[in-house]
Amino acid sequence: MKVKDILDEKGYDILYTEPENTVYECxxxxxxxNIGALLVMKDSKLLGIISERDYRNKIILKGKASKETKVSEIMVDKVIAVKPTDNINLCMQLMTxxxxxxxxxxxxxxxxxxxxIGDVVKAVIRSQKNEIDSLRDYIATGGGYMS
Structure with a gap:
């Protein structure tokens, strides 16, 4: 299964924030x-990503004010990305x-x-279920064995 298959099912919506927005707005x-991260983009260019973890580690635990801190100050700018043609096993490996x-x-x-990660796990489970169902069908029909 490929990344494109996941996007075909879940959709291609892109939620993002801009680097000059406040962390509070983000x-x-x-x-x-109800999401755990946002891309940071400007003029359709990917600049970084910001997650709940960044908020926790770089705002809450450091005693900073989220209404005064800009997204650009805490975002991760070395973004790991994948292509639509990449396999979901690669995604799982990268994420892990x-x-x-x-x-x-x-x-x-x-x-x-x-x-x-939720999208990838669902895709892996669906793929495994399809494989199991195919094997059960194969076994139920005699495995293609002709007597």
Whole structure:
């Protein structure tokens, strides 16, 4: 299964914030959409990503004010991204190894979507279920064995 398959099912909506927005505005947008991260973009260019973890570690635990701090001050600017043609196993490996939960999807350096760890896990489960169902059908029909 490919990243494109996930996006085809969940949609290609891209929620983002701009670097000059406040962290408070960003967190409010995340809450409104019940998501854990936002891309940081300017003029359709991906500049970074900001997550609930960034808010916790760089605002709350450092005693900063979210209404005064700009997104650009705490965003992660070295973004790990994938392509629509990448396999979901690669996504799972990246997310596990890098301890991240969201991957922007780029096609020729243009953002075309975002996938989360939840999206990847659902896709893996669906893929495994389909494989199990196919094997059960194969077994139930005699495995193609002709007597």
């Amino acid at each position: 967190i409010a947008k995340m809450a409104d959409h 190894n890098k301890k991240i939960r969201h991957l922007p999807v780029l096609n020729d350096e243009k953002v075309v979507g975002v996938i989360s």
